[in-house]
Amino acid sequence: MLDALVEALKGSLSLVLPDIVLLATVAVVFFGAPFLTDERGRSEAGLRHRWSWLALAAVGFSGWLWYQSTPVEVGDGPFRLDGLAWFVRGLSLATLVVLLLVNWNQVPDGASAESIGSLLAIGAGVNLIAASNDLVYLFLALELVSIPTYLFLFLPRRDAAAQEATTKYFLLSAFSSGLVLFGMSYVFGVVGSTNLQVIGQALAAGQNGPLPMLLPVAAILLIAGLGFRITAVPFHFYAPDVFQGAGTSGAAMLSFVPKVAGFVALIRLLIPSGWMGPDAQTLANLTGPTVWWLAVITMFVGNLLAILQTDVRRLLAFSSIAHAGYMLVGFQIGRETHAGIDGIDALLFYLTVYGAMSLGAFAALIATSDESKRYETIDDLGGLSRTRPAVALLMTLFLFSMMGLPPTAGFLAKLNLFFAAWSQGTESGRWLAIFLAVNAAIAAWYYLRIIAAMYLREPAHAENRHQEPAASVAMACCALVVLGLFFAPDWLWRAISVVS
């Protein structure tokens, strides 16, 4: 029995081995960093590139370990690997590679180690969220994503705007973590265990203890706390300011990684894995029309306010709010018992495609800027097709993908969401599909404005020969994914179907 316990312990370690690799690299980076910087915070030039290469190697090794694993369900202790964990791990490792490339030249050498270490920690945190099977570990993983984020947002540009952005994000993130914890405490109070599987089974069996009325409250609190992370309205107010103040690489990370974290946490908490039966009570079922309204309002607010923006990063912030709304549509469909296309599958497909196009768009912004001039407003991007035709072309590709226009993967992702929403068969599902279509039309207006600025106007700046090779590579990879997923989407769809 003891050996079994030891084996179980060692087994659970092996479940999270890729994440341990990442965290060990974080430890190495933080250990080595202060020895390579002097008193004033400066270090030799090119240090950030060396740290980035080390981080890439670590992610590569972690990826190899992940590749050896299969989406087999194993574990029922604090960590549990199933299809979702396997998929999210692959997604987050790919995202880490792109973010490392995007971040290549964005941080001064003296602060580069902390920045890269934070990024790796964030990636490990996302993996752990997906792999967690316990309320406490889920919260721990959420914090492992949040706290390095504050660092990562602040380090590239340490001016007043970045300070403001980081402080806003920090305060709101702390508050939302408090809400999540409060909700978790209510769930624990009702069920009596923190293990997610035990919670799921207890709820499904109707053993809700003496206080079942706390459960809807708990579910609402969880959605509120995680809603901050996925920039759902009305928890979205930080997004435009933080995207604008924190610098492009911070905005790039923020536009995608917290969404993955938030949605995966929502799925883990609210929708128990495994089929519980058509009438089983889950935390998701208790929230009623809340998520529906959240999705609709988020879509509309994101799109309508984006039309008013002139700063590209704020516009992309509002567009990311709108995309969170689209993904919430998928989540709303997936909550219910389904006879139709699975909403969670559509959600995960959209998440992956959204990651590629969003990170690509920010990489394009970085690839255009140079030392002295960052491209911030839409007018700055004017005439980009003449000065940097390749970048303008790829940016156009990403913007068309966000619009949901063929021949990009964004179109297929929206199509899946349409199908999932319509095939649910209920009136509310059909309204979601209609609102999705309406919002796609509204969104076209502001994306088109950027494309028009790039192509239809005269160049705003003199020809800018500054190259950012790493950002260009990241952009090219994202473009490949966006185009490739249009022509060959089946491999990704197979992988996602394995998840559920």
Next chain:
Amino acid sequence: MLMLVTIFLPLVAAGLMLFLDIRATPTRARWTALIATLATFFASLGLAGEFLRLPSAEGVARAPVQPRMELRHDWLTLERTDAEGNSQPMRLEFYLGVDGISITMIVLTTLLCVCGVLVSWTSITERAAEFFAILMVLETGLIGVFCAFDLVLFYVFFEFTLIPLFFLVGIWGGPLRRYAAGKFFVYTLAGSLITLLGLVSLVWQATLQTGLETPFSLPALSEALRSNPLPDSVQTALFLAIAAGFMVKVPLVPFHTWLPLAHVEAPTAGSVLLAGVLLKLGSYGFLRLLMPMLPSGCWDVGVPLIAVMSVVGIIYGSLCALAQDDIKKLVAYSSVAHLGFCMLGLFALNVEGISGGVLQMINHGLSTGALFCLVGMFYERYHTRSLSQLGGLATRLPRLATAMVLITFASIGLPGLNGFVGEILALMGMFDAQHEFGRVYAALGATGVVLGAWYMLAMLQTAFFGELKEPHHDDHAEPVQDLGFREIVTLAPLATLCVVIGLFPQPLLDIINPDVKALVTVLNNVSHPSTRATQAAAEDQSQFPATSSASFGIPADESVAVLHLVNPSPAQPRPANPGIGE
């Protein structure tokens, strides 16, 4: 294989131009584009040849929408959970194919693209490589629509054509180009999104009802819905949803407001392709998606709605054209009117009407494409299109005037030229149609012919005949030149085809006949009050026009002549009048 070459050769050429030679001189760019579009044209002719050499499919059982040559490849397999909890696949495919209607439109497209390149020879000097590349990307999109036999693939190509046209209008257009491009894009996109919703709903309903594994494939879907049609109320709702996008594209009044703006601001090649091919996507959508799948919907809501909108479009478009000073805007409004004819013919929902509609699609492409070429040549010389500044130019530009007169008469519908055949078939179809107001619509539509003649001839008289009145052309030291060799080469094929189709329309009608008959079979199977009278007649197709036309008191030999146009059967005596012959 040839199909893939036809579709993707322009795209490959565009890609090469964009990535290898983006700063090419205009000369190099235009010659590359000419070679590429000519190659695509010959490829499409080869495809047509291959199509015509296929063994006849008379008497072979076929789905209402059935390509004769096809190429399929798996794309994406969605999974749905059905009522018992099992997981059923729904497959999307890259399904490319060619049938009678498609092949005619494909050849039209490639021909118009060659003309588009030729007409932009001297007028595009800035960013020429990008211009021609985008033109060829547009060509790929257009050909792709006509070859797509998978619902999602159709929609993909349909939407895809928006992108190159946005850039064409927005970069190389007139003074209001940015507004025009934006309005065109968002307006058409909004309509298309409603269509997408409708398509999603159609596929879902069909899957629930028939359990198809490939509900996106047009042949499979049309076949399944023929034997197992959707309920009438559902069909009505779906018709309205899916038709939304196509109504904007046709364009039907009142969704036409983007068209005059886009046409006026577009560069000449853009206008040629916009009018010549892009507008046909709307009516093609009606043919491919709405008629086979939703026949009840077509009868119940389609006929009254679309027929009324078409008639309004014909009359309103003609009246607006009368009031125009800008020749390009006049031609744009005339497009609205002509496509009203096309839709009127299509929604007669019988063989003559639909044949007339499809023929009108081709004719309009040729004549309006040529008209825009001429307007462009005009504009290159005088830099104005305003009728009030022009007069008596036939003395100065005899060749251009001749071409203009010929094409204008083709557009009006003079017998002997192509417009006449299309219009007469469409109007006769509507006259013979099995619904109450058919004759009313046809009569009102016929007045549109008169109006069309009015504004066209008024335009001709003002601009070309009468007192010579030339606008200032201060950048020409020497007098304005008449049509040069290149311009004659641009117009010649279009003008020739106008004459040839006008005199010998039968081969074209033969090509599209099998598909039109299949559509009409589906439409007549609907147990609609209007069709019950002709259920018996519908069994025997060759009797179909004779029964109804005889009831209108048309002399026997003329009805036989009409019969001969759509349905050559050796048992019928040859018509006495060789003018309308085979």
Next chain:
Amino acid sequence: MDISVYAILLYAGMVAGFVVVNLALTHLLSPNKRTAVKQMPYESGMDPVGDARQPFDVKFYIVAILFLVFDVELLFLYPWAVSAYIDDASGVPAGLRDTVFGVMLVFMATLAIAYVYAWRKGVFKWR
């Protein structure tokens, strides 16, 4: 409704209500005559001197945070130290002792890395 469980919510509500009602009544019923002398900050009857806000050296804050971190580490070390090598049922089972030792070493190493980082960054310099 089980009163005993909701009692604390009821109590909290009553407390809050009491506070709110008192403040509201005070605000509504009290006379409101402001004079310059009445508005001055209260410093036990003396006149205030200088600015209430003074720069606060961040080194105090950093040292306090570090103290907190290592104090919590101690909090984890105490139970381990006590239970690690006791042989009865309340201690760590013998077969697991090495594993637990390893886990604690990793824990302390992580904190040691943080300590070294803070040290090299000059946090302990008393300027």
